[in-house]
Amino acid sequence: MNTLYPAIFEPQEPSGFHVQFVDMENVFTCGETIEECLFNAAEVLTGMMECFLENGTDIPRPSENVEGAYYIAPEVKVQSALLVRWARGDRSLADIARAIDSSWPVAQRLEDPHHWPTLKQLDKAAAALGKKLVLSLE
Template identity: 55%
Template sequence: MNTAYPYTLEPQEGGGYVVQLVDFEEGFTEGSTEEEAAFNAAEVLSLVIEQRLADGRAIPLPSPGEGRSVAYPQARVQVALLLRKTREEQGRTLAEMARALQTSWPSAQRLEQATANPTLKQLERAAAALGKRLSITLD
């Protein structure tokens, strides 16, 4: 699953830029430079997804970039998002995930929270329970 979310970058009359995340109406920020705006876009994206995960709200798949700049959420947010989206795509419940991991429902639920700090071993087990393989890349 792709976690690159596009955003618009609008120069302001007095200097600086306004950023709007395309897929999240509540996702906006600004920056004095394009680099600062890009950094802030990633920060806001992480916060928006983290809050939606905590609230159990829907998280849209990223829109096509179509030449726009993209932001990636922080790694801990990506992990929670990827586990939740994969589980949901497979039509599995948290209870089914917990059984596959041979753990408790709260432990399985924590894996889908951006505030969790799972070990690589836990992530490998969760991926295997979903019929996937853990793959880490650096961009």
Template identity: 55%
Template sequence: MNIAYPYTLEPQSDGGFLVQFVDVEEAFTEGDDEEQASFNAAEVLTGVLAVRLERGEDIPIPSPADGRPVAYPDVGVQAAVLIDFARHGRPLSELARAMGTSWPAAQRLTRPGNPTIKQLERAAAALGKRLVISLE
């Protein structure tokens, strides 16, 4: 699954661009030009998704881009979101048992952070998935 969230980019009458995310209402920002708006979009998306993860709130599945620009959250947030999506509502205790680890260790994988590749591989295998890394 690709964690690319589409956003709209609207030129403003006084200059600059307004960024609003299609799937994450509270995530919006701006930039003086398209490049800065794109950078700021990734930053705000990372922050909003991290807060949702910390609070245990639902994370929306990204809509198709349909020609709109997209932003990616940072890798720590992407990893936590992917684990959250792959769990399909299954309890963390089930993931911990399948990984042969503790509940707190499994919980850390669902929070923004810096999991190791080995941890992500084990979690993916426990969820019946495989880890694939890509550069965009």
């Protein structure tokens, strides 16, 4: 599963760029330089994903192979919460709690974008969901 969201950077007059996320029309930002845009885009994406996760809003999967796009990732806490939510699908949190041999609040925190789950918790949750935890540094 992928949490890199494509964003298009459009040059603006007299300077700077407007940044629009391809998969979410209400998520956008701007900046004077590409570096500033990348930073701002990660910040706004993280904030919006936190809101979506907290409110139970459906979050679109990121598009792939968008020509000319920059791919932006939210903060790692948000990525882990998002991946657990997507992998869980229609299974209840109680099912996940039983599968990882833990309590319902522990299972619930796995989808909390403000919680730092341990690798052990993520690995157990992935296994319970029929997935494999894979780490990557980019």
